[in-house]
Amino acid sequence: MTKEFDVVQLDVHHLRVIRAIADTGSLSRAAIALGVTQPAVSAQLKRLENMLGYQLFDRREGGVTPTPMGELLLRRTAALLPQLDKLLEDIEQRVCPSGPPGVVRVAAVASALVARLPSLVTRLWPEVSEVQVVHDDHPERLLPLLAQRRAELGLVKDYPGYELEVPANVDTAVVVTEPTFVLLPEFHPLAREEVIDLRDLRDESWVMVSDSSAATFTKYFADTCARHGFSPSFTHQVTSQQVALLVVKAGAVGLSQPICDPVNLGIVTRPLRGDVLPRRHVLAWNRETFVAGRREELISAVVETYWAEARTAPVYAAYLDKTREW
Template sequence: MGFDVRHLRLVAAIGRAGNLSKAAAALGISQPAVSCQLSRLEKQIGYRLFERHDTGAAPTPMGESLLRRVDAVLPLMDDLLTDIEQRTMADAEPAVLRVGAVCSAIVGRIGGLVAGAVQGATVSVQIDDCVLRLLDMVGDRRLDLAAIKEYPGYEHALPSSVQVTAFMIDPTAVLLPELHPLAARDVIQLTDLRDEEWVLHPVDSSRFHEYLFATCAQLGFRPNIIHQCKSEDATQQLVRSGAISLSQAGSPGHGPGIACRLLGRNALARKHVLAWRRDGLIDTVAADLVSELKTAYWHEARRSPLFDHWVREPGEWELEESRGPIAV
């Protein structure tokens, strides 16, 4: 037999509720209908999925095994059905505006700003640090908008119909042990780090590592990346133990034992970029949204302990760089 989405929703609802009546309420059908559907499903697959008793329904070992898979599969099915629905209604306004974003100083503000720009819209935000995946999702209509980061000279190729605008460029900060000799300076030059042991995120689609190694090569050295770490907490532990790392200057301060200093001469600066489809709803509000994002950026940046070191000339950090796919 084959499962359909209705079967998956039934099993998931009973598993979450632990009770047929509560599962029925969640599904919007009657309790006898839930009981009948479950019995029919169990008969079809040849296994009992839930043991019914006076206080509820408990999954059998087979039920537990199925629930684990349902929890993984059902969100994918829901996303697929939503994607199909929105593709077949391309000319209609989407019920939910789907926004993707990488981690940044403005990630907590973008959902509200999009909702404000598109009056009456419900906004769902997905955080994902894979830039290529976010751009692809905008291109094939799984996202309506993405807020990403790019690096000067290492921008990404764009899917068909996708437009991007870089609206801010911000500097990079160095994280180092509080008692490190370089911590006595307000600004640290990239060449000062040539003999340090580094901890960075693993190589990903952002192209940052290409940018870093090319920049350091121009200065005559290769960064000594000893540690690779995705966890911010673990990175900070390694920094307290003697490594150095990099961070967005616009991010909040870090924990005890760590000094955060500005990297000089705009070395390794990054661009904040908005990506959307030219044939989508966001295209009509993109200019206003970019303006609001600039304001939000400065509001959030003031939380950074380095704020005063790079905002003496705020205009130099604001951009208006737009591009679309390169014609082949």
């Protein structure tokens, strides 16, 4: 029976995948070379084999080898891929020669720095005419945008021991490691304290943002509480930080980034004693783009912006002054 196949469906991404598998001899090593996960490579290969109706590689212990159909496809595309790469390189050089493009795309999670990013980028690189910020509180969805060159910059957060999986062609730099602050209703007995021990909150009712983007932090928090000898009671699970503030005002206890100080809401913000629940702000970029050559000035500007913003939060500013004394 003759197999029908629409060759238009065979794109350059498919060719890169099979070339990487053949060159490295395994799906896992191909994934590293491509800057993606092994399941992603496996899924792409399966999709292509289903599309063609032929198996392209024999899976064996210790690696893979091309089937006759796989060898045919590799031979026919051996000269094609370098030509496509050269074409894409020529196009990229025209669109973005050695400096930034006219439009810089930033992929960022929610933080006090997000609003500052457009002015920071245009001040740093005046040739940029527009900055587009893509907000997503799932950092694991943002880093692939950099790997795929669908964004020039990324600003994400992670936690010690719960670091993000970074694609192979993406570089990162930690902007700052900051503490996590606790939110209390102003009538809470501990609201009079300057610093609060996490153990003193063992019997509290906690409010946590419960969407999937907060799942890693929730686990991080629960594990930290366990190391302090208790299991937190999550009596309130809400969908946004705005709702969480209302619940705290009514009597629950919550957590916050130190710069995000809810002033005049019947809520007080207090630091936790010791190096408890630190979080990292992480800058990310594709190492094959213009950012790689300008990363030092970028990192310096983002760090400077962070500390300038930190000084506008009274409780955090006082905390920073106090830690210098300590």
